[in-house]
Structure formats: C-alpha cells, structure tokens
Amino acid sequence: xxxxxxxxxxxxxxxxxxxxxxxxxxxxxxxxxxxxxxxxxxxxxxxxxxxxxxxxxxxxxxxxxxxxxxxxxxxxxxxxxxxxxxxxxxxxxxxxxxxxxxxxxxxxxxxxxxxxxxxxxxxxxxxxxxxxxxxxxxxxxxxxxxxxxxxxxxxxxxxxxxxxxxxxxxxxxxxxxxxxxxxxxxxxxxxxxxxxxxxxxxxxxxxxxxxxxxxxxxxxxxxxxxxxxxxxxxxxxxxxxxxxxxxxxxxxxxxxxxxxxxxxxxxxxxxxxxxxxxxxxxxxxxxxxxxxxxxxxxxxxxxxxxxxxxxxxxxxxxxxxxxxxxxxxxxxxxxxxxxxxxxxxxxxxxxxxxxxxxxxxxxxxxxxxxxxx
Numbered sequence: 171x172x173x174x175x176x177x178x179x180x181x182x183x184x185x186x187x188x189x190x191x192x193x194x195x196x197x198x199x200x201x202x203x204x205x206x207x208x209x210x211x212x213x214x215x216x217x218x219x220x221x222x223x224x225x226x227x228x229x230x231x232x233x234x235x236x237x238x239x240x241x242x243x244x245x246x247x248x249x250x251x252x253x254x255x256x257x258x259x260x261x262x263x264x265x266x267x268x269x270x271x272x273x274x275x276x277x278x279x280x281x282x283x284x285x286x287x288x289x290x291x292x293x294x295x296x297x298x299x300x301x302x303x304x305x306x307x308x309x310x311x312x313x314x315x316x317x318x319x320x321x322x323x324x325x326x327x328x329x330x331x332x333x334x335x336x337x338x339x340x341x342x343x344x345x346x347x348x349x350x351x352x353x354x355x356x357x358x359x360x361x362x363x364x365x366x367x368x369x370x371x372x373x374x375x376x377x378x379x380x381x382x383x384x385x386x387x388x389x390x391x392x393x394x395x396x397x398x399x400x401x402x403x404x405x406x407x408x409x410x411x412x413x414x415x416x417x418x419x420x421x422x423x424x425x426x427x428x429x430x431x432x433x434x435x436x437x438x439x440x441x442x443x444x445x446x447x448x449x450x451x452x453x454x455x456x457x458x459x460x461x462x463x464x465x466x467x468x469x470x471x472x473x474x475x476x477x478x479x480x481x482x483x484x485x486x487x488x489x490x491x492x493x494x495x496x497x498x499x500x501x502x503x504x505x506x507x508x509x510x511x512x513x514x515x516x517x518x519x520x521x522x523x524x525x526x527x528x529x530x531x532x533x534x535x536x537x538x539x540x541x542x543x
Contacts, residue, residue, distance in 0.1 A: 171235025172259040173207040177271060179227040180256050181248045183214045184241070186401060189373050190216035190223035191241040199285040202238040205258070206283075207231045215289060216241060221370045222289045223377075225401040235260055237267060238281040244269075247276055290404050292390035296362045298332045299355040299384045302398065306378035308339045308350040309371050311501040311529065316368030317343035324410030327365040330387070334361075341368070342413050346494050347532040348501065349415065355384050364389055365412055370405035377401055419532055420517060423510035427457055427481040428523045431507045434462070434477045435499040441466040441473040442492040452536040453492045457483020457511065466492070488514050489536040498531035514538070 184203065192200040195218075204215040210231060215224040237260060248256065251271040259268050260280070269276045309328075317325040322344075329340040335357030341348045377398050378385065388395040389407075396403045438453060441464045445451050449468040456463040459482045465474045488511065498520055499507075506523035520531040 171205075171207050171237060172233040172257075173212055173229045173231040174255050174257045175212055175227055175229040177248060177251055177253055177256050179229075180212075181245075183212075183225045183227045184245050184248055186225050186377060187214045187216040187223045188241040188245055189376065190218055190221045190403070192218040197285075197287075198240075199238050199281050199287065201240060201242070202281055202286070203241045203244060204236060204238050204283060204286045206236040208234045215286075217287055217289055219287065220367070220406060221373060222404040223373065223401065224289065224404075227400070233259075236283040237265070238283055238286050239267060239278065243278060247278075250274075290393045290406070292388050292393045292395045292404065294388055294390060296360050296389045298337065298362065298387050298389075300337055300352065300387070301355055301382045302378045302385050303380050303382055304337075304352040305385050306375055306380065307503065308337070308352060309375040309378075311350050311503060312339050312341040312348040313368055313371050313375070314497045314501065315341040315343055315346050315348035316371075317341075319344070322410075324365060324408050324412050326369075327367045327408040328371055329363065329365050329412045329415070331363045332361060340412075340415050342415065342418075345491065345534050346498070347413075347415060347418065347530075348498070349530040350503075351528050362389060364394060365408040365410075366394055367405055367408055370394075370403065374398070374403055377403065419519060419530065420510070420512065422512070423519065424512040425457060425481065425483045425486065425510070427462070427479050427483055427509040427511070429462070429477060429479040429507055429509065431499055431502055431505055434479075434507075435496070437462075437464055437475040437477040438492060438495055438499065441475050442496065444468050444470040444473050445492050451492075452489035452538060453495060454538060455488050455490060457481075457486045457488070457509075483511065486511065486514060487538060488518060489538040490518070490533055491536055494533050498533060501529075502531060503529060 206213040211226045212229040213226045254272050257270040265280045267280045331338040337354050338351045374396050386397040451468045454465040462477045504522040508521050508523045510519040517532045
C-alpha cells in the first residue's frame with residue numbers, strides 16, 4: 171500500500187473517524203482506524219461495535235491496500251506535521267508503516283486489516299432526507315434531554331418521526347421533554363418512526379455543517395445510517411416502547427404567559443449563581459401580573475430577580491430545577507416564547523409565541539416547601 175494525500179484532508183478524516191474508536195479495548199483494532207487505499211481515494215473508518223464512522227478523502231493511490239493504525243497516535247502524528255503532502259506506505263510484507271511529510275518521518279507498527287471488525291450493514295427499509303442545517307439544530311436543541319438512565323435504554327436515545335412531510339425529533343428523561351419539528355427535504359417520504367442513541371446523535375451533530383446540503387438517513391431493521399457528504403455514520407437502533415409523548419403533553423392550560431426568551435434566560439442565569447451540584451435548590455417562580463418573580467435560596471445565600479412578561483398567572487408559584495429550565499430556554503429557537511401553565515404541580519409547556527409548531531419543551535415542576543421563601 172502506498173498513497174499520498176493533503177495533510178488538511180487527512181487530518182479532518184482522521185479526527186472524524188476517530189470519534190467512533192474505542193478509547194480502551196482488549197481488542198487493539200478497536201482503538202485503531204481502518205485505512206483503505208483504492209482508486210483515487212482513501213477511506214478511513216472507526217468502529218467501537220456500537221457506532222461506526224467512515225469518511226473518504228481524495229488521494230493519489232500508487233498501490234492499493236488496507237491496514238489498521240492506532241487512532242490516537244496517527245492523529246497526533248498528522249496534527250504535528252507541517253502543512254504539506256503526507257506520504258503513507260507499507261514496507262514490504264511487514265506491518266511497519268512509514269508516514270512522511272517534508273523532513274518528518276515516522277515508522278509505526280500497524281495491525282492487519284483482517285483484525286478490524288466488519289462494519290454493520292443496513293438492510294434498507296426506508297429513508298428520509300433533511301438539510302444539514304435543520305438536522306444539526308434539531309439535534310442540538312433536543313439531545314440535552316436524552317436520558318442517561320440505562321434502566322430505560324429506549325430513552326437514552328431520541329425518537330425520529332417522519333410524517334406528512336415533516337420530521338419530528340423527541341427526547342425525554344422522565345423530568346422533561348424536548349421536541350423539534352422541521353420540514354423534510356423530500357416531503358414524499360413514507361411515514362416512519364425509530365429511535366437513535368443519543369451518543370450517536372452527538373457525533374452526527376459534530377459532523378454536520380450549517381449548510382442546506384442534504385443528509386440522507388437510511389433505516390434498516392437493526393441499524394441506522396446517516397450519509398453526510400463523503401462521511402457515513404452507522405449506529406444501532408434502540409428497540410423498545412418510547413414514551414407516547416402526544417398523550418404526555420397537556421392539551422389545556424389555565425394561564426398563558428408570553429416572555430422574551432433572552433430576558434427570561436438571563437434572569438434565571440442570575441438567580442442560578444448561588445445554585446451548584448452540591449448546593450441544590452429549585453428556582454421559585456411566581457407568575458404575577460406582567461411579571462415573573464424568581465427566587466433561589468441555598469446555604470450560600472439568597473438571590474431574587476424579575477422578568478417582565480405579558481399575562482397574569484394570579485401569583486401562581488412553581489418551582490423548577492434551574493438546569494432544566496436553562497436548557498430549555500437556551501435551546502428554544504425563538505425570540506418570543508409562550509409559557510403554558512395550570513398549577514404548581516402540573517408541567518410547564520414552552521412553545522413559540524407566534525403559534526408555530528416547530529418546537530415544544532415541557533418541564534416537570536419541583537415541589538416547593540413552605541419555608542423556602
């Protein structure tokens with residue numbers, strides 16, 4: 171095997187594929203990248219037996235072949251090399267791989283390609299297409315609500331639903347719900363529903379750009395494939411019964427309060443300064459006429475603030491986990507939001523104030539104690 175490739179192209183491909191390698195494994199090949207040189211390109215793959223990432227870069231291939239190189243070491247070597255053409259070759263029948271760039275030269279021991287596990291194949295059933303920009307924002311604005319509780323594996327992923335030309339992504343963790351909805355790139359997609367692990371979606375988000383280029387999501391019986399330009403990410407599907415979110419969101423509310431998202435976010439951030447992982451405390455919100463009063467109290471002290479709003483909650487008091495409230499306010503893609511509430515023990519639903527249905531966040535309240543004023 172012998173090929174040459176631009177350093178910048180090689181480094182980007184190595185860093186991308188390395189996200190799917192195992193950090194520590196009894197199988198050395200899982201800590202490595204499969205390098206395959208053929209035709210006019212080099213394909214680089216990482217696979218940790220859960221998620222696989224394959225990306226291709228143009229290269230001048232003199233002799234075809236494939237080997238496995240340690241991902242961490244290869245990444246550091248390429249990163250430190252000068253910006254020039256990188257030459258990689260396999261010396262004879264040995265596993266010694268030579269990497270050259272300008273005056274720099276390395277010889278590292280490779281692992282046979284046969285030791286690299288086969289990447290999963292997707293037995294195509296359905297597919298959907300969405301723009302990179304939309305999918306990236308949808309993942310970023312829902313994935314924070316994916317559960318980390320392995321006792322309910324299905325909720326460690328996000329639900330994808332395609333129907334009537336729209337894609338909906340939903341994440342829940344038992345305390346909150348995050349929903350984003352955007353039109354599909356190809357609206358004639360067949361209705362489908364599947365759950366993708368949150369860890370895989372985090373990697374998909376990193377690969378996506380803010381462009382209007384399409385992403386194809388291919389659904390198989392056990393795996394999902396995201397085709398993003400020259401990069402392919404393959405992940406297992408999560409099986410099980412996902413929460414019926416449509417029945418979980420209250421259909422009616424007693425009060426509707428409109429607020430400027432940024433203004434409310436900043437007020438919550440200020441009262442949260444005295445809350446920490448060790449010093450937990452709910453943020454007490456009092457919904458009065460055209461104002462929300464916020465209060466937090468811990469062993470560090472007491473913080474209060476106000477946010478002007480439109481509406482009257484008749485002095486209704488609700489306690490919220492500050493992090494859950496902050497996550498929703500930071501994620502909501504709107505300047506003006508509407509908070510729908512009924513009582514101090516019912517969920518708070520946050521939707522866009524303009525009436526659109528492109529996002530919805532629901533947060534369960536924290537019970538307040540009478541002496542927490």
